[in-house]
Amino acid sequence: MSAAVRCVGLRQAFGATVAVDGLDLEVAEGEVFGLLGPNGAGKTTTIRLITTLLPAPPGAITVLGLDVARRRMAVRRVLGYLPQQLSADATLTGRENVALFARLYDVPRRERAAQVQSVLAAVDLADVADRLAKTYSGGMVRRLELAQALVSAPRVLILDEPTVGLDPVARDGVWDRIHEIRRATGMTMTVLVTTHAMQEADAHCDRIALMHRGRIRALGTPADLKGAIGPDATLDDVFRRHTGDTLAQKGDMRDVRAARRTAGRLG
């Protein structure tokens, strides 16, 4: 079985700043893989490279065996992507939001309405699908965006901080939908998720990679990573062990602005 995502010696610099520094990563098909790390660790840059938003060097990244540098369109067809910010269009209805992405992924016209309805039902929004998205709560908007990312039946779902700014109930609602949808695909859909929330990573990820200063510092199942530190260790302890005291020092204004913007829109 080919890897869902494979990065080999991936490097990305912005001027003198090296964001990703020789990253080696392999995400197996069908697993939920968590990419963890402090702000500025290189997670978002890695996601941007995998999703074709940044040009990747040839041979450095493959998605389902497709070289991201050479097969951009084919890679985009198998990806579903949920950015960190709340990105649904508030001035359209839920159904229109999802139908837009069905069209952008060339879902055939005769299947479109049924497919849109099917994913809206899968994220529990069928009853409110014809309301404007601006009337939705933060958790509903997130589930709507999940429906947008799923309408093309992606084989690899990429979630960038999917629960940032959500209350615990809404957070569980998003994860419950993700797991239900994976079961509906016979556990074949791969999920690559970045998060700061250690408890969520512990509860929902099959494997975790801890990223720091552009490299993977630790990799394994949550149980393995915790077990390596001590009998009562939490993922927070694992995080601290591998990143030191850098939490308060890393990241920049943009990270803060993006998180505040999302939190602001959630109200």
Next chain:
Amino acid sequence: MSVLPAAPPVASAEPGLLRTAATAVSRIGTMCLVELQKLRHDRTELITRAVQPALWLVVFGNVFTQLHAIPTGDVPYLDFLAPGILAQSALFIAIFYGIQIIWERDAGVLAKLLVTPTPRVALVAAKAFAAGIRAIAQAVIVLLLALLLGVGLSANPLHWLGVVVAMLLGAAFFCCLSIAIAGLVLSRDRLMGIGQAITMPLFFASSALYPVALMPGWLQVINHVNPLSYEVDALRGLLIGTPANLWLDFAVLVGSAALMITGASALLPRLVRG
């Protein structure tokens, strides 16, 4: 739990030129549809945005018609002005799209769009013609007002078709001009400054308000490289029957829109790279 559709197979080859063109046509349709859906949900914007062109027509147009300050030959000044105001309202709508694309970048929408299997040029073309759809919706209101004010408009449906095409192309050019500038300056504040700094000069350095012959030499030179002038010339010829060089007008509009769509799509990825 409903059953989700089966995942698509992995595509065998990257799309060629023909496939990209077909995708572009499909995406243009999609974005125009979204624009119409947005207009349907919020009609107040059409009204509020009609205030400025209405003022130009009702106040400026009427006053200058009374004054006979601007010689327009046998054509009443209000008739001469109406197509100019039509082009101006389309320009103001289209220039806003660069600011919108920066907002979309900040909200993650642009990244989401760029991760869909849509070639950059198709996405930019789709945005460009969506701007055109909004401009045409706006034009309907401006034209109704012009009719109420007694402007004599052509009744030939072919002329109206030409008006629609000219407005779509004009809006596409200015929409992509602002997306291209957005791709260069990358921030909303800078773009708003530049937007204000270029829209009024584009408007005043065109034949929207006064005949070219009245302009000083240097302004005539700018007028000749300003696509807005060709749009105004075409609209004036089609709507009120003044002599117009329609072939040249449409050639310039098609060429400048194509050039700017290409330029904007080359600059667009800069917005999500930072």
